[in-house]
Amino acid sequence: MNLSPQWLDQLRGRLTLSSIIGRSVRVEKAGREFKACCPFHNENTPSFTINDVKGFYHCFGCGAHGDAIRWMTDHRGLGFMDAVKELASEAGMDVPAPDPKAAKRAEKRDSLYDVCAAAQDWFAQNLQGVEGAHARDYLAKRGISEDIQAKFGFGFAPDGRGNIAKALDGFAADKLIEAGLLISVDGKAPYDRFRGRLMIPIRDARGRTIAWGGRILGAKERQEREPKYLNSPDTPLFDKGRTLYNIDNAAAASRQTGRLIVVEGYMDAIALAQAGFEDVVAPLGTALTEEQIGMAWKMADRPILCLDGDNAGQKAAMRAAQRALPIVFAGHSLAFASLPQGLDPDDLLQQSGPTALERVLSDSVSLVDRIWQYELAQSDLSTPESKAALKAALMGHVQTIADRDIAGFYRNELMDRFYSVVRSKSSFSHPTSRSTNFTKAFSAKGKWQSSKSSAPLQVSKYQKNLGVVEAVLSGFLRIPKALSLHGEALCALDCQNEELSRLRNYLLEYLAQGQPLDRDHLLSILRDEGFGEVSSRLLRADGLHFSFSRDNDIGDSEQEQLDQAQRDLQEVLHIAVAQPRIMALLQRVSAKLDNEPSDEAFMEFAKLQEQRRNFSQRISHLAERARAR
Incomplete structure (x- = not known):
């Protein structure tokens, strides 16, 4: 009789397990599940649970576990085919003809x-x-x-x-x-x-x-x-690629712990089980396969790979990560625990005991962390070419993910990390502090004195309405061609919040992909990728009257105005990148003057103050000129 796995799954899906068990055992509702005293061993306190959604029962006392068919064979004493025929009749399904x-x-x-x-x-x-x-x-x-x-x-x-x-x-x-x-x-x-x-x-x-x-x-x-x-x-x-060692013991154990540990070989699994880690499985002489990952996900949503600390073990972990990426789905992924260099799980247990292994497991990292750490370790980021290679490697992993939503989240997460690292190594790099409050000021006589407070840096009243960063991004939305000229500087821009950072990252990715630098095409793609709301908001907010942030100043027929807008955008971008660095240096020199006043520190502070004023005046000039048109 040809009872395919698909047919049996359909049969199970048409049955309500709690109703079947409830005919011979008293069951009670317990949240999303049902509970009962286990019929397979004597007990007074219910430890037998029934999950209708997942279609299985499990006893935490004796380990009895199964589905509707298993219930009929183990509890009712029916043969397999007799159980299937009785359940099929109840479900209104015809049993396939004998094959x-x-x-x-x-x-x-x-x-x-x-x-x-x-x-x-x-x-x-x-x-x-x-x-x-x-x-x-x-x-x-x-x-x-x-x-x-x-x-x-x-x-x-x-x-x-x-x-x-x-x-x-x-x-x-x-x-x-x-x-x-x-x-x-x-x-x-x-x-x-x-x-x-x-x-x-x-x-x-x-x-x-x-x-x-x-x-x-x-x-x-x-x-x-x-x-x-x-x-x-x-x-x-x-089939070694479709089998996990110790699955018979680990399945029951993982239901109690909510965890599954994957080690490299069966001797590792046995050592962990002896140390009390019974929720452990191992592949059989091969790297973890897609089928084995799928089997692991049936036991735990986020299995922990705990492979040897040598190069071979780490490479095996990366191969598993690459195999998991195309098949990840909502709520299901992998975690990676890093053992000390040169040790396998058995070595660690022998040297430091179960507590040390628990620490290793608790410090496991996510799949996206593993991908990032591995690729970053392969890169030196000393040249534009090496930076491009890292980005290409990261995007190569993202492109293997079949689930579009997860792929989008991975792209944003990895690009955030990529641009953060690139900015830190860029010639435009600067401290991340964005505080604009000073606790010191110079007296009229040129002497350093404390003051209770001073006003934050405000470049102009127009910047207060929108902000230079928002204006710069709106300029690139209006003039996408400028991306090809100022991509490196845009990479170094501190966007100051996650939403704008993600938009900036996507603009750079759009440029790297060789997409058309056309406004309508860019805005259409941004809407498709989930940036429609923020891009629309930036385009509507034209209160900051830079030449590049006003639609009526820009058009292909007005080439001179377009050229001027691009020059202004370049200048404001340069200021926006440099400003946080100047502010951070001012704070550092301010603290230095407070602790150890000196002529050198005074001159440095005065120079930085002058630069800040020049930036402020230049921003005001560009805004006033555009507003006057």
């Missing part, structure tokens, strides 16, 4: 589960026998307790090429080959894949063994000759 090929595949998988279960029992028995002594010594040296050994099903594959076939002689050789236990070579008898190795079973979400990882033991020469870890090959049961 002989699908039935044959299902039978084949069932038989392979039997093979894997029998092999796992044999490996576990070997670990406790005479041949397993060396493996037991290794586990003892690693500090892995007997309880953890039993929980994770450690075993041992003795050295030899024909052991598994003899031990599992009830199964045909082709089944052992298909399960990945035997290697078949043309013209030779099949032989054991795992020989002289500590065996670690890999289980599916239902706890069934589907594959193994084998850690080599024995002589040093052999360890140098063969791979340290050997995984089962892909089989009908096992």
